[in-house]
Amino acid sequence: MSMIELACVVVGRNLGDAVMHAASVERLARRGFARRFVVWTRPQTAFLFAGLPDVELVTSQFPLGTVKQFGWREAVTFMRAARAIRARAPDRSEE
Numbered sequence: 001m002s003m004i005e006l007a008c009v010v011v012g013r014n015l016g017d018a019v020m021h022a023a024s025v026e027r028l029a030r031r032g033f034a035r036r037f038v039v040w041t042r043p044q045t046a047f048l049f050a051g052l053p054d055v056e057l058v059t060s061q062f063p064l065g066t067v068k069q070f071g072w073r074e075a076v077t078f079m080r081a082a083r084a085i086r087a088r089a090p091d092r093s094e095e
Contacts (some may be wrong), residue, residue: 005026007034008090011041011049018045028051034092040085058084 007028011021018041019028025037027054036056039049043059060081061074 003032004034004087004091006036006038006090006092008085008093009037009039010086010093010095011039011045012095015045018042018048022048022052025049025055029054038083038085038088038090053087056088 009021009025011018021039021041025039029033029037030043036054037052038056038058040058040060041049042061046057046059049055058081061070062078063070063075
């Protein structure tokens, strides 16, 4: 079985979920699950993934969780982030 080149992890929920995902991504990276990871998360939780090796961050607000205001600006940023992820063509995506 060949190694996955790029894995995408979507972390759109709140801080607690992001903490658990950060630990999971760190373990997956150490075990060689993929050569590189792209993590799509909220700007407020990006710091959890910033120090991880071979992890690229894409940030935007998500229309779920505790976000009370998700207007057209947030929607445009969300769609740009989705396009950026799609352009990278990940081999595997997980939420």
